Amino acid sequence: MVLQKRLDYGFNGYQVPATPRATRSARRRGLFRKKVEDNQMFAFDLLATVAGKLLLEGEKSPDSVNTSNGKEQCVIAEDQVKNEGHAEDKPLKIEPCDQGNSGGSFIVSELSSQMPSQKYCLREFPRPQNDACSALASVITSDCSEKVGCAEKLVIGNGKNETESFASKVEVGSSGFREFNDRKLENETKRQIKVEPIKTGRAILNTGAGMFGSEDPVVWDGKPSVLVSSNSSAEVPPCRDNIPCGSFPLCRGDVKVVSRDDDDNSSGCTQPSTSTKSFRPLPRIGDRRIRKLLASKYWKVTPKLKEDGLSNVDGEVKPIYRNKRNCYKRQRSQRNYPFKKRKLLYCSSVSNSEGGNGSQRISDSPQMGINSDASGSGLKLHGGISTSASVAGQHTSFISRDSHVKLRIKSFRVPELFIEIPETATVGSLKRTVMEAVTAILGGGLRVGVLLRGKKVRDDSKTLQQTGISQDDQMDALGFTLEPNPSQAPQALCPGDNPFLLPYDTPQPLKRYPPTPTVAHQGTSDASPDPPVTNLCDFVESDHDSAPSPDTDMSIDKSVTDSKALVSVPAMSMEALAVVPVHRKSKRSEIVQRRIRRPFSVSEVEALVQAVEKLGTGRWRDVKLRAFDNAKHRTYVDLKDKWKTLVHTARISPQQRRGEPVPQELLDRVLTAHAYWSQQQAKQQLKHQSETCLLL
DNA sequence: TTTAGGG
DNA sequence: CCCTAAA
Numbered sequence: 001m002v003l004q005k006r007l008d009y010g011f012n013g014y015q016v017p018a019t020p021r022a023t024r025s026a027r028r029r030g031l032f033r034k035k036v037e038d039n040q041m042f043a044f045d046l047l048a049t050v051a052g053k054l055l056l057e058g059e060k061s062p063d064s065v066n067t068s069n070g071k072e073q074c075v076i077a078e079d080q081v082k083n084e085g086h087a088e089d090k091p092l093k094i095e096p097c098d099q100g101n102s103g104g105s106f107i108v109s110e111l112s113s114q115m116p117s118q119k120y121c122l123r124e125f126p127r128p129q130n131d132a133c134s135a136l137a138s139v140i141t142s143d144c145s146e147k148v149g150c151a152e153k154l155v156i157g158n159g160k161n162e163t164e165s166f167a168s169k170v171e172v173g174s175s176g177f178r179e180f181n182d183r184k185l186e187n188e189t190k191r192q193i194k195v196e197p198i199k200t201g202r203a204i205l206n207t208g209a210g211m212f213g214s215e216d217p218v219v220w221d222g223k224p225s226v227l228v229s230s231n232s233s234a235e236v237p238p239c240r241d242n243i244p245c246g247s248f249p250l251c252r253g254d255v256k257v258v259s260r261d262d263d264d265n266s267s268g269c270t271q272p273s274t275s276t277k278s279f280r281p282l283p284r285i286g287d288r289r290i291r292k293l294l295a296s297k298y299w300k301v302t303p304k305l306k307e308d309g310l311s312n313v314d315g316e317v318k319p320i321y322r323n324k325r326n327c328y329k330r331q332r333s334q335r336n337y338p339f340k341k342r343k344l345l346y347c348s349s350v351s352n353s354e355g356g357n358g359s360q361r362i363s364d365s366p367q368m369g370i371n372s373d374a375s376g377s378g379l380k381l382h383g384g385i386s387t388s389a390s391v392a393g394q395h396t397s398f399i400s401r402d403s404h405v406k407l408r409i410k411s412f413r414v415p416e417l418f419i420e421i422p423e424t425a426t427v428g429s430l431k432r433t434v435m436e437a438v439t440a441i442l443g444g445g446l447r448v449g450v451l452l453r454g455k456k457v458r459d460d461s462k463t464l465q466q467t468g469i470s471q472d473d474q475m476d477a478l479g480f481t482l483e484p485n486p487s488q489a490p491q492a493l494c495p496g497d498n499p500f501l502l503p504y505d506t507p508q509p510l511k512r513y514p515p516t517p518t519v520a521h522q523g524t525s526d527a528s529p530d531p532p533v534t535n536l537c538d539f540v541e542s543d544h545d546s547a548p549s550p551d552t553d554m555s556i557d558k559s560v561t562d563s564k565a566l567v568s569v570p571a572m573s574m575e576a577l578a579v580v581p582v583h584r585k586s587k588r589s590e591i592v593q594r595r596i597r598r599p600f601s602v603s604e605v606e607a608l609v610q611a612v613e614k615l616g617t618g619r620w621r622d623v624k625l626r627a628f629d630n631a632k633h634r635t636y637v638d639l640k641d642k643w644k645t646l647v648h649t650a651r652i653s654p655q656q657r658r659g660e661p662v663p664q665e666l667l668d669r670v671l672t673a674h675a676y677w678s679q680q681q682a683k684q685q686l687k688h689q690s691e692t693c694l695l696l
Numbered sequence: 697t698t699t700a701g702g703g
Numbered sequence: 704c705c706c707t708a709a710a
Contacts, residue, residue, distance in 0.1 A: 595704065621698060636698075641704065644701085 405464055407478065451479035598633055600642050605662050608639055608646070609669050617643065617677040646670045 450457040457467050469478055611627035620636035628634040649657055650667035
């Protein structure tokens with residue numbers, strides 16, 4: 001994963017090197033844990049958010065986006081057509097967008113047999129045309145007059161507004177627009193994105209003006225979804241449960257994402273091309289292979305999830321992350337949520353704080369978002385993920401009055417993924433698959449790299465002052481990268497039965513560009529790229545202007561297996577990709593991504609304790625339903641485990657405890673409750689025994 | 697599917 | 704958190 005200044009659209013705009021999952025032994029040695037506890041989670045959650053949105057959302061969402069200066073206006077209207085069909089019941093289609101352009105993305109939409117005459121309308125909102133990008137921010141909303149279906153479209157162009165309705169046709173294209181941007185962006189000011197938790201439970205990630213989203217209302221609770229608005233003064237409420245804001249989709253609470261654009265030039269439209277394509281029915285024979293290629297490496301992700309009505313007809317692709325929700329009856333309703341097609345709409349803000357001595361930590365506090373002041377200790381990075389936000393060109397760093405360095409990372413990209421899924425799979429399963437893939441990559445572990453004028457700063461012990469990072473004239477040359485973590489690499493690098501790379505017989509991307517610059521947050525580009533590195537972890541290169549390449553390329557893969565789409569993103573150097581081994585079919589089932597560690601917050605512990613006090617220690621399912629029903633990531637097993645550790649924690653001395661301290665009061669309650677219920681259990685047992693004896 | 701425990 | 708035997 002690399003920070004890039006370019007604007008990306010579509011989910012292939014996020015790149016993150018795949019990192020092989022830690023080996024069991026490695027995990028046991030604590031490597032995995034270490035990784036998760038480190039800033040790795042930062043990136044992961046961000047991505048999880050993206051993916052989560054893409055895959056998990058199923059509901060409807062929002063609503064409007066307005067730039068503070070009123071120059072941009074994006075309205076994302078969702079068709080109100082609900083219950084027309086379910087994501088999982090429809091065939092899906094994936095098509096590359098505007099292959100003719102230098103950039104690309106693909107669109108996934110469902111084909112509804114029930115709604116042959118589905119209409120998708122495009123609506124664009126006019127915008128001042130100060131620049132060619134002006135129109136970029138326009139987000140298409142669906143014209144729901146027909147109440148059949150709506151597709152959102154992002155129009156990118158030279159201020160030309162067009163409205164078009166197209167049946168069975170949706171497309172968003174991103175094309176090369178780099179030349180323009182590279183220059184133009186220099187003047188770009190700040191684009192800020194905010195993520196705010198809201199009460200309903202879902203999150204929508206949005207990019208500010210140039211947002212392009214594909215967001216599928218997903219259905220967490222059937223509640224209203226996201227609110228996208230640009231309020232420059234908006235605040236970023238704390239994320240509930242201390243969950244990194246980047247992981248909103250996974251959070252219990254809802255999230256509201258607000259994007260803001262301070263400057264008209266900030267429109268992140270790097271790739272203003274729009275094109276449309278017609279959808280055609282999917283053949284029901286053979287597997288559909290959607291391949292996204294990045295650089296010349298291919299990743300193959302074989303999710304391993306077997307629930308949720310996955311339409312893994314042939315069981316070939318299964319989401320790795322199990323949706324525990326499906327474990328409960330009440331969750332079955334998920335299938336009934338309306339499905340809607342739209343582009344990836346993504347934007348998130350995450351903050352990342354770094355200690356002064358190289359140890360990196362992630363701040364889970366949303367408050368530290370973009371607008372926050374770096375008044376704390378050390379260096380604070382204000383990061384944001386969004387397609388549009390990735391456009392560089394503005395100075396995002398400067399020295400504040402208090403000698404603190406303020407930085408803002410434009411975006412992180414998730415490297416392309418290779419996905420293979422039966423064509424008979426549903427959109428829902430596709431989404432889950434993508435989510436899975438992204439999760440697999442991000443969950444493997446990442447580390448942050450710092451680039452200064454194109455050179456990696458490897459000495460973590462140096463101060464910003466010493467390295468010159470804090471110098472004004474250096475700020476423009478500062479960049480960050482997300483790299484595969486060394487400790488996670490071994491598995492993938494292991495030769496032998498590790499078909500680490502996909503065969504090159506796969507179709508080549510339509511276009512190729514020089515290894516892509518992966519620098520992040522600044523506009524100028526006097527940085528000289530590092531020589532190519534072979535180390536898996538050193539793939540980062542920096543540079544910006546040199547690559548007139550769009551971030552994404554797309555092409556359709558007509559391979560042996562009737563592949564229909566190939567999406568590639570030639571944006572990163574080979575080293576940038578940690579390849580997820582492609583396992584043989586027989587082994588696919590073994591590829592399971594370990595869930596990311598999500599330490600319980602005090603509030604969660606509180607809820608757990610309360611529930612257990614009431615229900616006892618042997619009814620974890622009830623505890624789950626009672627206190628964590630909305631916490632998708634907490635399973636009853638998790639709760640049981642947590643209780644176990646709580647009991648243990650309560651028994652050891654405070655000095656021996658680690659992690660976020662749990663109030664002694666709670667620990668006392670834990671012991672009390674544990675003792676009580678243990679006693680009850682014993683009594684029950686005796687009672688049972690006596691009854692048995694009597695019967696005999 | 698849930699529980700209960702070991703790893 | 705994972706993995707699983709049992710229920």
